[in-house]
Amino acid sequence: KRGGMMGNIYSMGLALQVQGGRRGRSGPAPRHRSRRFPPPPQALGSTAMFYAPREWDCAQAFSVVYGHDYRQPMAIAQVLPALVGKSYLEAASLECAASSEVSPSLQSLKPCPVEVQKARIRVRYSIINTLRGKHFNESISVGVPAGSTLLQVLQAAEKKEPDIFSFRTEQTSWGPMVVSIHGLAADPEDRTYWQFLSGKDALQEGGRHGAGGAGRQGVKDPPSHPRPSIAGVGTYVPVDGERIRAVFSTY
Incomplete structure (x- = not known):
């Protein structure tokens, strides 16, 4: 399908x-x-x-x-x-070693350090909870260097307004997983988690959109996992003008 x-x-x-x-x-x-x-x-x-x-x-x-x-x-x-x-x-036994030979014409060349100023992008980031406790819907626009990951966007938002956009992560085999935002923590007993979306699409690894809620990167894990996780904030790369939403959800 x-x-x-x-x-x-x-x-x-x-x-x-x-x-x-x-x-x-x-x-x-x-x-x-x-x-x-x-x-x-x-x-x-x-x-x-x-x-x-x-x-x-x-x-x-x-x-x-x-x-x-x-x-x-x-x-x-x-x-x-x-x-x-x-x-x-x-x-595990595959030979993946690349050739270490270097062209003679390149051996004498020394790299010249060049400081490149990265362009900056702006990302609109929102956190939404209409599920538990006191509801909230907060948004912020943050500027980050082009190529920044979603995790860096979250860090920039927290630095700008720590009382609202504070968050906490846990390290997993899939990368950092967001387990709490604005003091509201995911709870496997209640089957709650923080889902990340761009528009209506769940986020996927490497800066691609998923198909409406079936990807990882802030959505549900494959069926072999006990609960969904937000693993992907460390690899997803937003683009300029993108609107990212973190929605407190159930699975």
Whole structure:
């Protein structure tokens, strides 16, 4: 569905690994060829009860993965085995070392330090809670250097108005996760979390928009995780004039 997307961009790695289970391939298929995998093994659950035995054409799914700019180590680790056609253990033995040879004409050149003034952008940032306790809807416009991450935008907003835009993060394997804003903390018991959106779209890694609430970067985790997390503020890169909303939500 949705042009080859299975779940969201962060669940694609695991989904492709499941589809490629016991396929017996010795290496990755060329990018221009269609990938067809046999049905997953029966041990993976009751899949066979719902789907007739057939080959799965994963060309669209691989196109989605090829076209995404993965930056988070966990996302890369999950998608790599499917891309190279190996298991986790086999993928660990790949030779990825690049040649250390340097062109003789470049060896004598010394880099000249040049101070480049980065252009600045403005981002509109809002925090919204209509779910619990005293409701609030606060907005601020902050200026940051172009290329700044969403985390840096949050830090700039907190520096400008700490009484309103204070926030707290926790480090996860997916990167920093926002767990509290304006003193209002996410609570797994209540199934609440802070969801980040640009317009109506959930944010995704590397500065891309998701599909209306199904991405990671401030939205729900893949089904294998116990609760959604806001992992992606450390990699999402807003553009000039973008409007980012942090909405206290349930899952």
